[in-house]
Amino acid sequence: MSEAKKFMFLNRKAPYGSVYALESLEVVLISAAFEQDVSLAFVDDGIYQLVDNQKTDDIGMKNFSGAYKALGDFEITKLYVEKESLEERGLTIDSLMPLVYEDEDDDWEEKPSIKIVSREELAGIMEEQNIVLSF
Amino acid sequence: MAILHIVNKSPFERNSLESALAYAKKGSGILLIEDAVYAASGKTKFADAVKACVGDVKVYVLDPDYQARGLGEVAVVDGVEAVDYKGFVDLVAQFETTQSWL
Amino acid sequence: MIVVIGLACVVLGLVIYYSLWHSGKSKLKFGILVNEGPYQHQSADSAYQFTKAALENGHEIFRVFFYHDGVNNGTRYAIPPQDDRNITELWSALQEKYKLDLVICIAAAQRRGILDENEAKRQGKDGDNIAPGFRISGLGQLIEAGIESDRVVSFGD
Numbered sequence: 001m002s003e004a005k006k007f008m009f010l011n012r013k014a015p016y017g018s019v020y021a022l023e024s025l026e027v028v029l030i031s032a033a034f035e036q037d038v039s040l041a042f043v044d045d046g047i048y049q050l051v052d053n054q055k056t057d058d059i060g061m062k063n064f065s066g067a068y069k070a071l072g073d074f075e076i077t078k079l080y081v082e083k084e085s086l087e088e089r090g091l092t093i094d095s096l097m098p099l100v101y102e103d104e105d106d107d108w109e110e111k112p113s114i115k116i117v118s119r120e121e122l123a124g125i126m127e128e129q130n131i132v133l134s135f
Numbered sequence: 136m137a138i139l140h141i142v143n144k145s146p147f148e149r150n151s152l153e154s155a156l157a158y159a160k161k162g163s164g165i166l167l168i169e170d171a172v173y174a175a176s177g178k179t180k181f182a183d184a185v186k187a188c189v190g191d192v193k194v195y196v197l198d199p200d201y202q203a204r205g206l207g208e209v210a211v212v213d214g215v216e217a218v219d220y221k222g223f224v225d226l227v228a229q230f231e232t233t234q235s236w237l
Numbered sequence: 238m239i240v241v242i243g244l245a246c247v248v249l250g251l252v253i254y255y256s257l258w259h260s261g262k263s264k265l266k267f268g269i270l271v272n273e274g275p276y277q278h279q280s281a282d283s284a285y286q287f288t289k290a291a292l293e294n295g296h297e298i299f300r301v302f303f304y305h306d307g308v309n310n311g312t313r314y315a316i317p318p319q320d321d322r323n324i325t326e327l328w329s330a331l332q333e334k335y336k337l338d339l340v341i342c343i344a345a346a347q348r349r350g351i352l353d354e355n356e357a358k359r360q361g362k363d364g365d366n367i368a369p370g371f372r373i374s375g376l377g378q379l380i381e382a383g384i385e386s387d388r389v390v391s392f393g394d
Contacts, residue, residue: 005384010234012154020272023305026344030376034384044154123158127136131383132234133270134391141390143280169279199286200279220290227388228265228296237272237393 005130006037011046012134015064016056021049022064024135029067032074039078039129040071041122047085050096050114065097072101072113079113082122137162139230143169143237146181151236156184161191164230166223167215168197172204175211182212189214197223267291268382269301272393274309275324276317281310284392285327292335300338300382301328303371305393308346311339313368325368332370339371340378 009028015021031038042050049068056063071079079099086092099113117125126132140159146152152167152174159165165188167175174181175196185194189212198217201207211217218226227233269288273280288298303310310325317323332339341351350366353373357365367373383389 007380007383012151012237019305023345027304027376027379031380033377034380036380036384044150119157123160126158126234127138127160127163129136129232131389132138132232133383133389134235134237135272135393143283143392168283220286221294223287224291224294224296227267227291227390228263233388233390235391235393237391 004036006039006128007031008039008041008126008129008132010041010043010126010132010134011049012044014045014048015054016059016061020135021046022062024133025064025067027133027135028071028076029074032076038076039080039125040076041080041082041126043082043085043122047081047089047091050079050081050099051091052095052097068097068099072099075101077101077103077111077113078115080115080117080122080125082119083116084119086116136231137164139164139166139226139233141166141168141233141235142171142174143167143235145170146174146179152181153184155234155236156188158234159188159192164193164195164226166195166197166218166226168200168223172196172201172206175201175215176206177210177212185212185215195222195226264295264297265387266297266299266385268299268379268386268389270379270382270389270391270393271301271303271307271310272305272391274306275315277306278394280392280394281307281324282322284390285324285331287390287392288337289331292331292337298335298337299386300340300378302379302382303339303341304345304376304379306345306349307393308341308349308351311341311346311368311371312351312366314366329368329370337370341367341371341373342379343373343375346373 013020054063054065100110101113102108103111140155142152142155144151155165194215195218196215198219269284271284275281315325331337352365353367354365
């Protein structure tokens with residue numbers, strides 16, 4: 001296979017109200033097997049996918065928020081959260097699940113996967129991608 | 136890498152045009168298809184926002200969708216270029232990557 | 238006289254060579270992602286029109302991948318009114334003409350009841366409903382389409 005491509009999965013939809021967030025996560029997990037340069041971006045209502053303390057018992061739907069915590073184990077370590085979308089929703093990084101990965105290049109030190117970036121920065125990161133898939 | 140941003144929702148219904156406008160950097164393109172073609176009409180309250188980005192960003196409207204919605208006689212925002220499906224294909228080829236604001 | 242004809246041949250040859258080289262260069266490989274079913278949203282129509290236009294203009298379609306409700310493009314049991322377009326049949330016809338690779342995501346298909354013969358058997362269901370020209374496969378086929386294609390274009394809600 002030729003050089004790894006840069007894949008960005010852009011999430012702009014809230015969980016539960018529609019299936020996009022769940023099925024997007026399924027694509028992301030599969031992508032890990034292809035050894036590409038994968039990142040996730042959370043913009044607009046996509047921010048709500050990462051909110052901590054989701055409880056779905058009373059709506060009869062599977063709480064899949066735990067799966068985001070497994071991303072680090074799949075070496076998916078770049079989760080960009082857009083600062084403006086976060087603030088517009090009255091949230092801070094403390095409202096989000098604490099997602100981490102172990103950095104193999106740094107003595108397996110535990111590091112945060114979530115990076116808060118401005119819209120401007122994220123637009124720049126998006127321009128570096130080969131493939132952007134938006135769900 | 137220059138991105139072709141594809142928007143398919145009416146700006147009256149969703150914020151996808153707003154997001155695309157915020158993300159479109161100089162040299163990139165925005166293509167309005169399906170219900171997003173209403174944003175290409177020079178008559179709506181979004182016309183100024185679209186006009187403001189024309190220049191740094193190339194804005195295109197998918198004419199078959201524009202015609203289908205009875206807008207054929209309505210002038211598009213100054214600087215917006217109409218394309219057919221072949222033009223859509225050419226744009227995807229011309230820009231290095233695409234991002235659909237679904 | 239012979240010199241003139243010879244020169245003309247050389248020039249003509251160069252022109253043909255250049256145009257072939259040029260047309261070859263501009264042809265790309267596209268991957269198409271369809272995230273919505275037919276009729277409810279225009280996205281399946283848009284994806285079809287785009288795919289058809291790309292093929293008619295000499296581009297290659299590496300794969301059309303159907304995900305989310307997009308898997309509903311691939312059931313042969315839909316019966317739209319006679320004066321309406323039949324999107325599934327349009328896809329099947331395009332597949333036959335251009336030998337398109339139309340792939341339905343297995344995980345999304347199982348949720349929504351789209352089955353081929355093998356899957357129906359494996360799941361103990363009493364019949365299949367996949368339309369001609371479509372095949373069911375895994376999500377990896379979408380990632381592969383991203384790796385192998387020059388461009389990926391998504392259509393959805």
